[in-house]
Amino acid sequence: MIKKNIIDYLSKDSKFRSLFKKNFITRFSPEPNGCLHLGHVKSIWVNCSLAKVLNGNCYIRFDDTNPIKENKIYITSVLEDIHWLGLKLKNINYASNYFNKLFEWALLLIKQGKAYIDDLSISEIKQYRGDFKSVGYNSPYRKRNIKDNIFFFKKMYKGFVKEGKKVLRAKIDMNSKNINLRDPIMYRIINVYHYRTGNYWKIYPSYDFTHGQSDMLEGITHSICTLEFETNRYLYQWFLKNIFNDYFKYPKQIEFSRMNISFSLTSKRKIKLLIDKNFIFGWDDPRLSTISGMRRRGYTPTSLKNLCKITGITRSNNNIDIHLQYYAIRSDLENKVIRVMCVINPIKLILTNLIVDYEEIITVKNHPFIEMGARSMYFNREIWIDLKDFNNKQNLFRLSKGKNVRLRHSYIIKCKKFVFFKNEQIKEIQGIVYLNSKHKNLEGKILKGVIHWVSVKHSVPVLIRLYNTLLHKNIVNNNSFFFTDSIGEPIFSHIKPETRVQFERIGFFCADRYDFNKTNFVFNEIISLKTFI
């Protein structure tokens, strides 16, 4: 159990175990029945980093004991996600590799009189189990003799018994206060194709009967899992004790609380529902907290791992403020990506004191103080600026009639007039440029406003996808996705999909993994700047 600092706690335990020559070994054991999400990242991270700190190893084992739900496609997807995360998992194991051993151990328990074949139906078993208020009572088949138990178990194994007709149960204690110990199911009959073992098995072991023994087999020393398995721990230990003799080799189950992030969705069932209703586009929808979704959105592996680190490992229920997630990605991207300009709501600004074909090339650094090279920006008579930067209310930071503002990396301009369409929508802005203000201030003029811009002549169309949280006040947010045609600098033809950039004064964006190409500049908003236009 985690009492205080888990590293201290495990260090001591690890030291204790090292007396018996055991390394510290953990494992990540996903069930191959869906995509990995942020919660899994936490689990992988906890297992890996603990192993790293304590000079051990972390393995991966697919918990594939339920062929009805599991599928090969998830193996590939899980492995790809972990690879992308960049966390090293040693050995790839499968619980299904141990089906033979498990079967033998089940037989062993039967022979010792510690397991029996039960003919009760699902509803009868449920009824016999009792509930929180009442104890359970013994199945009439509980005292079936060992010989018959072996006979029927083998019959089940050979596929001679129909699904649901018989089941193998551990003979523990129907009066136990821990309901998990009221003769739990060890094997059930499932006669369907398994993606690894094919049609060989007609019976499959339960999670409880599989997990501990698999850990033991692999030499796992610490089986770290989430809090919902707390009461299963006693069962985990029971199987170990009744199958193996060497106490000092028993793996130890330790629980910690799962990571919950506000306004995020990780439930497989709910995600599926949203996909079916066409509310989101798939498992890698950038609004999702699945690894593939976050990757597509533009989150970095570092930011995800850092999020795990700064949220800690405890046993208390948590609901982490999504700002921590935002902080993790912003701080990672801050000094790692280039900064360019993109105008999201373009409005034309005409600088009337320039000649029609005025053109000047301005060299601009790609990052203010990290060496990331430089690029050329073209300065012409007609430029695009953002409509949001035009503000009639004499805002200190924005452009309004008669006011000066600086064009980022270039000159100070003044707004002279604006032209409206008939419907009162603004059509264009006219202004003048102070050609003596490049890289310096005009005398006596203190400027607060700096706005971004792109030359009309030298620009490219860009598709911007903007996101809000998927949930809003715990219900699905109808305004979680927008897309807008925008205008950016010409350098986008040189970047690859999944490249991350900062659009100055707006936020961090990522060239879409699938939709971005040399002729179609599609960007996903990763995260806005802390205050943005």
Place this chain on the structure above:
RNA sequence: UGGGGUAUAGCCAAGUGGUAAGGCACCGGUUUUUGGUAUCGGCAUCCCAGGUUCAACUCCUGGUACCCCAGCCA
């Protein structure tokens, strides 16, 4: 309701008898050609009530709130 857990600021989270770390968020100052970044400062007496002690977030007693367990899921 039985059993198993958890309670420290708006959100995470250190802390194991010597007088409440840190991060996020928020608020304010400085720097700044991004309302960004950086930087400086502000921001809790520890679920409640008793008790033990020179001294309690830490120990004891009694409460309260929330989470997990009654799948042939994991």
